Amino acid sequence: MTTKDLYLAAAFDGMGNLLAGIWIDTHGVVHISELDDMNVAEGVTDNVSDGDTIAHTLWTTPTVAFPSGTVAGDIITPTAIGSDTFTVAIKKHDGTPGTTQTIYWRVRYIP
Numbered sequence: 001m002t003t004k005d006l007y008l009a010a011a012f013d014g015m016g017n018l019l020a021g022i023w024i025d026t027h028g029v030v031h032i033s034e035l036d037d038m039n040v041a042e043g044v045t046d047n048v049s050d051g052d053t054i055a056h057t058l059w060t061t062p063t064v065a066f067p068s069g070t071v072a073g074d075i076i077t078p079t080a081i082g083s084d085t086f087t088v089a090i091k092k093h094d095g096t097p098g099t100t101q102t103i104y105w106r107v108r109y110i111p
Contacts (some may be wrong), residue, residue, distance in 0.1 A: 001082065010015070042106040050097035053085040054105060062107035063088070074098035 021106040027044045041058040048054060056062065065078035065086040073092065080097060090098035094100050 016090065027104075032034075039046045039109040044102060044104050046102045047100055048090065048103045049100045050086060050090040051087065052078075053087050054084075054103060054106045055085050056105070058107050058109060060109050063110045065107045067103050067105045067106065069098070069101050069103055073100045074101065076103065 023031070025044075029044065038059070041056045041062075042058070043054075045054045054067070056065075061083045062081050065081050066077055067076045067086075067088050069076040069090065075089075075091045075093070075098070077089045077091070078086050079089045086105075089102060090101065092098050
């Protein structure tokens with residue numbers, strides 16, 4: 001979150017960390033956070049190509065990643081998940097590399 005995010009409803013701790021809330025980020029994406037969402041990170045990364053890595057901000061290595069592309073017909077799949085990044089494959093239906101695009105993503109650690 002940044003200072004440019006629009007908070008619709010939020011609860012913060014004494015240090016300014018979001019505990020729970022609903023907000024709209026600078027890309028116009030609506031986020032809903034619950035108290036257990038410290039195990040989730042999400043974001044938007046521009047200009048992602050097939051095989052690129054995306055940096056996440058989760059405190060630990062996620063167990064799952066959910067990338068979503070912005071070009072119709074391209075298939076977006078996470079291929080590797082690490083402690084700081086995850087890798088995405090962007091493919092067309094015939095297996096050739098897909099179009100460089102903006103990726104909306106969410107990673108989660110499930111204990």
